Structures are given as structure tokens and as C-alpha cells.
Amino acid sequence: MIPFRKMHGLGNDFVVVDDRRTTLGVTPARAAAAADRHRGIGCDQFIVLEQPGEGADVFMRIYNPDGSEAEACGNATRCIASLLMAETGRDRVVVRTLRGDLPCERLADGTISADMGPPSLEWQDVPLARAMDTAHLPMELGAVSDPAACSMGNPHVTFFVGDLDGLDWQAIGPRAEHHALLPARANIGFAQVMDTDHIRLAIWERGAGPTLACGSGACATLVNAHRRGLTGRRARIDLPGGTLTLEWRLDGHVLMAGPVATAFLGQFDWDSLAA
Numbered sequence: 001m002i003p004f005r006k007m008h009g010l011g012n013d014f015v016v017v018d019d020r021r022t023t024l025g026v027t028p029a030r031a032a033a034a035a036d037r038h039r040g041i042g043c044d045q046f047i048v049l050e051q052p053g054e055g056a057d058v059f060m061r062i063y064n065p066d067g068s069e070a071e072a073c074g075n076a077t078r079c080i081a082s083l084l085m086a087e088t089g090r091d092r093v094v095v096r097t098l099r100g101d102l103p104c105e106r107l108a109d110g111t112i113s114a115d116m117g118p119p120s121l122e123w124q125d126v127p128l129a130r131a132m133d134t135a136h137l138p139m140e141l142g143a144v145s146d147p148a149a150c151s152m153g154n155p156h157v158t159f160f161v162g163d164l165d166g167l168d169w170q171a172i173g174p175r176a177e178h179h180a181l182l183p184a185r186a187n188i189g190f191a192q193v194m195d196t197d198h199i200r201l202a203i204w205e206r207g208a209g210p211t212l213a214c215g216s217g218a219c220a221t222l223v224n225a226h227r228r229g230l231t232g233r234r235a236r237i238d239l240p241g242g243t244l245t246l247e248w249r250l251d252g253h254v255l256m257a258g259p260v261a262t263a264f265l266g267q268f269d270w271d272s273l274a275a
């Protein structure tokens, strides 16, 4: 049997397996089977801990429920950082991901902060299908249009909307995710700017659909809101599952802080998931 830990940040939930001293045989299909909420354990992302090599405390691999691999996941970064902090007794750890090394810190109030690195604002880096200004994409989908895009290692598109509650964003999300301008698909944010330091945000995640929160999406939203002159460099971002505190530092790095939790521990085997 394979032991796992079920964790979440603001209800963005993860199955975490530790493959640092074992070879569990994780494949995209197996990760997808474990993430299935009806036939598996169920989660927004399936997280595999691996040996990092020099310079980091752990390598974190991230699978979406459709089996695709994500380069970044802000909430899982914070969850895994808290695990490593408990393991090492330290209040600072470095989580290595496909996106790079992300330094994390336990703050005085017990929340976990992650340095998600600088965004990429070039169209090739998002990536977009052709050269354009990433602050204004020629994309119109029913009630929403003119989004901004950036990469936090993974691709994000942000629509700024007047009234989030009145918007059927779950219908627009999958159409935007698969839009022809987005060759690697993208995570799609719907942001209502309440004030220059306060945003309400709903996210349609690439490969996962609607989630209660998305950390990298919150980072991208602050970046895009500031580029559009809608907010300052710090904001509280309210997601369906709770609140994240964001700062786009002057050195370009985006910092994101919020709570993490372990819901339960369990065990499973690949064969019963495949049934």
C-alpha cells in the first residue's frame, strides 16, 4: 500500500505522495486515477515529492487531474513547505519545481509565504500563439473580453469583470482554456477589482476546472491588475476558498501568503484505482 497525505490551501486540495526514498511508479494516468473524485481519492493536484539534488529541500512534481504536468502550483508549494518545515524543524525551506527554486517561510501568524519568483510578460513565455501585447489579448468570449496574460512558470489569463457574482464564469472557463491563442492552454482568472488593494477572484484551472483557490493564479492576477493600473503592488485576494495576501515586490518577485492544512492521512494501491 502507498501512504498519502491529503492537504489543502484554501480548499485547493492535494494528494501528496513521498517518492524520495522509493520508486512508486507514478505515471500521468495513475496520477489522474488517484485524482478522480469518484473512482480515486480525489484532488485538484496530485503531488509527488522527489529527491531535489543540491540547493533545495525537496523537488515537487505537480499533476493535474487530467494527467498533464503543471510547472507551478502556489498552494501546493505552501503545503509542501509546511511539511518540510515540520520535518526539518526550520522556518525557511526551498521547494524546487519545474518552474525553479521557490523559497518559503513560516510567518509570525503561522501562515506560510512562498516566493513564487518573477512573472514572465513576453508573449513567447506565456506562451501565446503569436506576437502581441500580453496586457491586452484580442479575446472576446460572450460577456468578457480584453484579458491580460502572464506566466508564473505556468500560463495565466486574467479577465477583469464588473460583477463576478453575475457572471457564468464556469461556462466561459473551458472555452478560454482551449482558445486558439493559447497553445499550452492556460489557467483562466475572473477578477473583480474591489479597491486598489483588494481583488475578488474565481479561477478556472487548466487541466482541473473550477477550484476553490489557485495560488499561482492569484500571483498572476495581481501582476496583471497592477500592469493595467487597477491596483498597487500589494493586495488581498479573496477566492471562493479563502484569502491570500499578495505582493509584487519591486525586485520583480511575487510573494504569496496564506494558510495550509492537512485533512487526513491514508493509503491506497494503484491496482484498485484502475478498477
Ligand SMILES: N[C@H](CCC[C@H](N)C(=O)O)C(=O)O
Pocket (backbone or CB within 6 Å): 012, 044, 045, 064, 069, 070, 071, 072, 073, 074, 075, 076, 154, 155, 187, 205, 206, 207, 208, 211, 213, 214, 215, 216, 217
Ligand atoms: N492550484 C495551483 C495551480 C495549478 C496550475 C495547473 N492547473 C496548471 O495546469 O498550470 C496553484 O495554487 O497555483
